[in-house]
Structure formats: C-alpha cells, structure tokens
Amino acid sequence: MPQNDRDISVVGPPPTEPAKGDAEEPTGPATGGGEEPAETPTPEIEAPPLERVSRSYLGWIMIASFGVSLALMVPLSYSLALRIDELAPGREELLGYVTGSAQFVYLILSPLMGIWSDRMRSRLGRRTPFMFAGTVIGMVGLLGIAVAPTVFLVGLAWVVGMVGWSTVGQAIQNVQADRVPEEQRGRVSAVTGVMTQIAPVIGIGIAYTVASSTLLVFLVPGALGAAMLLLFPLLKPEGDSRALVHTSEVSLKGLVTSYGFNPRKYPDFGWNWLGRFIFFMGLYFNTTFGTFFYAQRLDMPVKEVAGVVSAIGILGVLAAAGGAIGGGFLSDKLGRRKLFTMIGSAIFVAGAVAEAFAHSLPQLVVGAVLMQLAIAMFSAVDQAIVFAVLPDRAQAGRYLAVVAFAQKIPSALAPLIAPLVITIGVTSGGEKNYTLLYLSGAVLALAGGLIIKFKIKSVR
Numbered sequence: 001m002p003q004n005d006r007d008i009s010v011v012g013p014p015p016t017e018p019a020k021g022d023a024e025e026p027t028g029p030a031t032g033g034g035e036e037p038a039e040t041p042t043p044e045i046e047a048p049p050l051e052r053v054s055r056s057y058l059g060w061i062m063i064a065s066f067g068v069s070l071a072l073m074v075p076l077s078y079s080l081a082l083r084i085d086e087l088a089p090g091r092e093e094l095l096g097y098v099t100g101s102a103q104f105v106y107l108i109l110s111p112l113m114g115i116w117s118d119r120m121r122s123r124l125g126r127r128t129p130f131m132f133a134g135t136v137i138g139m140v141g142l143l144g145i146a147v148a149p150t151v152f153l154v155g156l157a158w159v160v161g162m163v164g165w166s167t168v169g170q171a172i173q174n175v176q177a178d179r180v181p182e183e184q185r186g187r188v189s190a191v192t193g194v195m196t197q198i199a200p201v202i203g204i205g206i207a208y209t210v211a212s213s214t215l216l217v218f219l220v221p222g223a224l225g226a227a228m229l230l231l232f233p234l235l236k237p238e239g240d241s242r243a244l245v246h247t248s249e250v251s252l253k254g255l256v257t258s259y260g261f262n263p264r265k266y267p268d269f270g271w272n273w274l275g276r277f278i279f280f281m282g283l284y285f286n287t288t289f290g291t292f293f294y295a296q297r298l299d300m301p302v303k304e305v306a307g308v309v310s311a312i313g314i315l316g317v318l319a320a321a322g323g324a325i326g327g328g329f330l331s332d333k334l335g336r337r338k339l340f341t342m343i344g345s346a347i348f349v350a351g352a353v354a355e356a357f358a359h360s361l362p363q364l365v366v367g368a369v370l371m372q373l374a375i376a377m378f379s380a381v382d383q384a385i386v387f388a389v390l391p392d393r394a395q396a397g398r399y400l401a402v403v404a405f406a407q408k409i410p411s412a413l414a415p416l417i418a419p420l421v422i423t424i425g426v427t428s429g430g431e432k433n434y435t436l437l438y439l440s441g442a443v444l445a446l447a448g449g450l451i452i453k454f455k456i457k458s459v460r
Contacts, residue, residue, distance in 0.1 A: 050179070050180070050181040050182075051179070051181065052181060052183075052184060053179055053180055053184065053188070056236075057179075057236055058187075058188060058191065060231060060232045060235055060236050061172065061175070061176070061188065061191075061192055061232060062191050062192060062194075062195050063195075063228050063229070063231060063232065064131075064172055064228065064229040064230075064231070064232035065172060065192040065195040065196055065199075065229075066195035066196075066198065066199045066225075066228055066229075067199075067224070067225040067226065067227070067228030067229030067230075067231075068165055068168045068169045068172060068225060068229045069169075069195060069196040069199035069200060069203075069225070070199040070200070070202070070203045070221050070222075070224060070225035070228070071138055071142070071165050071168075071221060071222045071225030071226060071229075072138075072161075072162075072165035072166065072169065072225075073196070073199060073200035073203065074199075074200055074203035074204060074206075074207055074221040074222075075142070075145070075158070075161065075218065076099060076200075077200045077203075077204060077287075077290065077291070077309070078200075078203075078204045078207055078291060078305075078306055078309065079145075079207055079217045079218055079221075080095060080098065080099065080145070080154070080158065081095050081291040081292065081302065082211075082214075082217065082291075082302065082303065082306075083145060083146075083148075083154055083214065083217075083218075084098065084151055084154065085302045085303070086214070087149075087150065087151050087154065088151050091151075092289065092292045092432075093419035094151050095288070095289070095292075095415070096288060096289070096414075096415030096416055096418055096419045097155070097415070097416065097419075098151065098154060098155040098158055099158070099288065099411070099412075099415045100411075100412045100413065100414075100415040100416040101155055101159065101412075102155070102158045102159045102161075102162035102163075103162065103408050103409075103411045103412030103415075104412045105159050105162070105163065106162050106163050106166050106408060107405060107408050107409060107412060109163060110166070110170065110401040110404055110405075110408065111259050111398060111401040111402065113130065113167055113170065113397070113401065114170070114174075114395075114397035114398040114399070114400065114401030114402075115395075115397065115398050116397075117130055117170075117171065117174060117397035118394075118395050118396070118397040118398055120241060121241055121242045122240075122241055122242065123240050123242060124233070124237070124238060124240075124241075125233075125237070125238030125239050125240065125241045126174075126178075126238070126241045126397075127171040127172075127174050127175050127178070127233075127238055127397075128171070128233040128237070128238045130167050130168070130170070130171040131168050131171045131172070131229065131230065131232075131233050132230070132233070133164075133167070134163075134164045134165065134166075134167035134168035134171065135164065135165075135168055135226045135229065135230060136164070137160060137161075137163060137164030137167070138160075138161050138163075138164030138165040138168065138222065138226070139164070139219075139222055139223070139226060140160055140161075140164070141157050141158060141159070141160035141161020141162070141163075141164055141165075142157075142161050142218040142219060142222040143157075143215075143218070143219065144156070144157030144160060144161070145157040145158055145161065145218055146214050146215045146217070146218040146219065147215070166404075166408075168229060170397075170400065170401065170404060172192075172229075172232070173383075173400050174396050174397045174400055175238065176188060176189075176192070176387070177387055177390065177393060177396035177400060178393075178396060180387070182387075182388060183332060184332070185332070185383075185384040185387050185388070186327075186328040186329060186330075186331040186332035186337070186380070186381065186384045187325075187328050187329050187332055188328075189324075189328055189379075189380040189381070189383035189384045189387075190324040190325045190327065190328020190329060190380040190381075191324070191325070191328070192380075192383075193320075193324040193328070193376050193379045193380035193383070194320060194321045194324045194325060194376065194380075196379075197316070197317060197320030197321070197324065197372060197375070197376050198317045198320065198321070199225070200313070201309075201310060201313030201314065201316060201317050203221040203224075203225075204306050204309055204310045204313065205306075205310040205313075206220055206221055206224070207220070207221055207306065208306040208307055208310060211303070211306065259402070260402065261391060261399070261402055265391075266389070266391045267455075267457070268389040268456045268457060268458045268459065269389045269390070269391055269399075271451060271452065271455035271456050272382070272385055272386065272389055272452060272456055273402070273403065273405075273406045274406075274448075274451055274455075275341075275382075275448045275449065275450075275451035275452035275455070275456075276382060276386075276403070276406040276407065276448065276452070277405075277406040277407075277409065277410060277448070278444050278445075278447050278448035278451065279345060279348075279378060279382075279444070279445050279447075279448025279449060279452075280406065280407045280410040280411070280448070281410035281413065281414055281441075281444045281448075282348070282352070282440070282441040282442065282443070282444030282445035282446075282447075282448065283348070283375060283410070283441065283445060284410050284411050284413075284414035284415065284418075284441075285414050285417075285418055285421070285437055285438070285440055285441035285444065286352055286355070286371065286437065286438050286441035286442075288414055288415045288418055289418060289422070289432075289434070289437070290309070291305050291306075291309065292432070293355075293434050294308055294309060294364065296431055296432065296434065297358060297359055297364060297434070298361065298364070308361070312364065312365055312368050312369075313368075313372075315365060315368075315369050316368055316369055316371075316372035317372070319369045319370070319372045319373035319376070320372045320373060320375070320376035321376070322373060322376075323344065323347075323372070323373035323374065323375075323376035323377035323380075324376035324377060324379070324380040325380075326377065327340040327343070327344065327376070327377035327378075327380050327381045328380040328381060328384070331381050331384060332384075335460055336460050337381050337382075337384055337385050337388075337459050337460060338385070338452055338453045338456060338459060338460065339453075340377055340378075340381040341377075341378050341381050341382050341385070341449055341452045341453065342449045342450070342452070342453040343377065344374045344375070344376075344377035344378030344379075344381070344449065345374070345378060345445050345446050345448060345449025345450070346374075346446070346449065347370055347371075347373055347374035347377070348370070348371055348374035348375065348378065348442070348445040348446075348449075349442040349443075349445060349446050350370050350374075351366075351367045351368070351369070351370030351371035351372075351373075351374055352367070352371060352438045352439065352441050352442035352445065353367075353438070353439065353442055354366050354367030354370060355367030355368065355371070355438050356434070356435045356436075356437075356438035356439050356442070357435065374445075378449070382452065385452070385456065385459050386400070386403050388458070388459050389456070389458065389459065418437055421433065421436055421437045421440060422434060422436070422437050424436055
C-alpha cells in the first residue's frame with residue numbers, strides 16, 4: 001500500500017513534519033509573484049507547504065495528464081467532426097457551434113467547481129473527488145454522443161462530456177499548484193504538456209482502428225484515458241482533508257466575485273491572463289477545423305483524414321516533446337520564463353503561415369510540426385508563470401478556474417467566429433477561406449506572446 005502524498009490545508013500553522021512518501025526537502029510556500037495577498041470571497045485557508053516532488057510522483061502526473069487529454073482531445077480533434085459529418089454531411093460549421101456551446105457551459109461552472117474544490121472536506125482529499133466524479137460524467141457524455149440520433153443531441157451530450165473531462169483536468173492542475181515548488185514548475189509543466197500533445201495523436205490512431213464502429217470511436221479512447229488518469233489518485237493518494245476549517249460560508253457576493261479578479265491589485269496575473277487569452281484565441285482559430293482543413297487541402301473524404309492526421313501527428317509529437325521539455329527544463333535552469341513564451345509565439349506564427357498557404361502534404365507537415373513545437377513550448381512555460389503569479393495559492397482551485405477562462409473563452413469563441421472567417425470572400429459552393437483563418441490565428445498568437453514578454457514584471 002503506497003503511503004499518502006498528503007495535501008491538507010487548514011487554518012493555522014502548517015504541519016511541522018514534511019509529507020511522507022514522495023516529499024523531499026521543503027522549499028516554503030509560494031509568494032504569489034511577490035505581491036500582497038488580496039481579500040478573497042472565501043474564508044482564508046492556509047496553503048499546504050511546498051515540497052519537492054519525487055520522480056515517481058512526477059511520472060504518475062504524466063500518466064494522468066495523458067489520460068485526461070486522450071479522453072478530452074480525441075473528440076475535439078477527430079471523432080466529433082466524424083460524428084457530425086455522419087449526421088449532417090457538408091455542415092462543418094455545426095462543429096464550431098457544438099464545441100463552442102460546451103465550452104461556454106463549462107466556463108459558467110468552473111469557478112464554482114474551483115471554490116468547491118478548495119473547500120472540499122473528504123477522506124480522499126480536496127481534488128481527488130473531482131477526478132472520480134468528472135471521469136464518470138465524461139464517460140456518460142461520450143456514450144451519449146455515440147448513440148445520439150441528431151446533431152442537437154450530440155451537442156447536449158458533448159456539454160456533459162466537456163464538463164466531466166475538463167473538471168478532471170482542472171483537478172490535476174490544482175494538485176500541481178498545491179504540491180509543486182517554483183524550481184520544479186517548468187519541468188512539471190513540460191512533461192505534463194508533452195503528454196497532452198502526445199495523447200490526441202495516439203488517440204486518433206486508436207479511434208481510426210475502430211472507425212467502423214461509432215460507439216467504439218468514442219468509448220475506446222475514453223475508457224483508456226479514464227483508466228490511466230485514475231491510477232494517479234489511487235497510487236498517490238492526496239490525503240485526508242476532513243480537518244479543513246471553514247470560518248464562514250461562501251456568500252452570493254463571494255460566488256459572483258469568484259468569476260474575476262482585480263487586475264490593478266494583481267497586474268502580473270492580469271497581463272498573463274490577457275496574453276494567454278489572445279494566444280489561445282489564435283491557437284483555436286487554427287485547430288478547431290483541422291479535420292476539415294486537411295480534407296480540403298488534400299482533396300480527401302473527411303473519414304479518411306484520421307490516418308493522415310495521425311501520421312503527421314507522429315512528427316508533431318517529437319516536435320512537441322522537444323518544445324515542452326526544452327522550454328520547460330531550460331526555463332527552470334536559466335530562471336527565464338518570458339523568453340521562452342515569446343519564442344513559442346514566434347514559432348507558432350511561422351507554422352501558421354506555412355499551413356495557410358499549404359496545398360500539399362509536405363507543406364502541411366512542416367506547418368503542423370512547427371505549430372506543435374510552438375504550442376508545447378508556450379503552454380509548458382506559461383503554465384509555470386501562472387503558478388508563480390497566482391494571487392493566493394491557498395485558493396488555487398478558484399484562481400486556476402479564472403486562469404482557465406483565458407483558454408476556455410477562446411475555445412468557445414473561436415469556433416463561433418471561425419465559421420464566419422472561413423466564409424469571407426467565398427462564393428456559393430466554393431472552398432472555405434482557411435488561408436485567412438490561419439493568418440488571423442498567427443497575428444493573435446504573436447500579440448499574446450508580446451504582451452507576456454513585455455508586461456509581466458515579477459517573472460523573468
């Protein structure tokens with residue numbers, strides 16, 4: 001029986017003994033980017049002490065991140081497009097409405113989930129119950145998509161699936177904020193980022209092997225992902241949080257204010273949020289319609305694109321691994337974060353421009369590989385910046401939910417705006433204007449990187 005990786009947050013002095021199992025030497029609590037803590041809408045809860053995590057702990061976080069990405073991203077990258085094409089051939093814009101609506105619903109729920117997670121009393125800890133519950137809800141959503149007879153019902157089922165899997169992903173990030181000290185954040189973000197890049201590629205290949213069965217296309221990647229992510233809390237238990245003290249109840253005002261923050265009081269948190277928002281808007285412009293984009297540029301049926309995407313993705317995985325690990329580990333070693341987010345943005349621009357004008361497989365490969373490298377580098381290093389500038393690490397669930405807005409809002413808006421962009425200058429029955437879409441994404445990604453590079457002051 002493995003010993004608990006304890007994560008108990010209580011009002012009062014922190015424990016005098018280090019956590020057992022994977023803890024090494026304590027490093028002290030985070031300072032939130034050097035800024036004074038703000039007044040918060042929930043009672044003050046003292047953050048657990050930060051301690052170096054072991055290699056085995058890091059390994060299980062990697063596997064959990066791979067699992068949740070497998071379950072969440074395969075539908076977004078492939079199987080939802082396939083299902084919509086089956087039910088409404090030629091209506092690819094419906095994919096944007098389905099994915100955008102689900103993202104919007106989760107946006108509304110995520111801060112409430114964050115506050116609930118921060119204050120959760122349970123034998124399993126604060127974050128683990130959300131991993132278990134989210135997995136069950138996510139699997140129900142995938143089953144619903146597979147059997148839904150209409151696009152409308154597919155959309156409703158994906159709302160359920162998105163809420164479930166996104167809740168799991170947020171819980172895993174909350175654990176990182178609870179446990180990982182500053183000097184390990186770059187590498188932890190890097191390895192988990194690599195897993196989220198690799199999982200969709202492998203998952204699409206798995207889905208392609210069972211493409212003859214709509215049910216299996218959704219359930220096989222989902223079930224494999226669920227098994228992998230649940231190993232983390234089972235083998236590295238979080239620890240009992242029933243000793244968590246609440247000095248007051250959460251008020252209606254507290255719930256409302258939990259959806260935002262004071263950018264004047266926390267300028268670095270605010271600038272990072274804005275830069276992240278703009279970068280991810282560009283990213284989702286260039287990834288939401290990837291399946292249809294490849295089908296058009298290669299003149300292939302949508303159903304056959306999975307094999308091409310999977311093959312391109314193998315090279316993309318290597319690039320993503322290099323970008324995330326190189327950026328994450330070097331940013332830890334050099335103590336420089338913003339430099340690597342800027343480099344990631346610039347590489348993304350190069351990849352987006354290459355794809356915008358690509359009409360052959362070699363050109364698409366070059367663009368895709370550059371974009372995968374860029375996304376992995378930016379995401380890994382910026383995640384480390386996020387942990388450094390959190391206003392209050394004791395309420396990581398609440399503030400990471402606000403950070404998630406910077407990614408979730410673009411993932412909701414971009415699929416709703418992109419259908420309008422790809423129809424600009426298109427005659428009836430003509431090819432969609434993916435060139436304009438990809439160039440627009442390049443401009444947004446560059447702007448996001450520039451904001452982070454030149455506006456954040458407390459992080460190098």
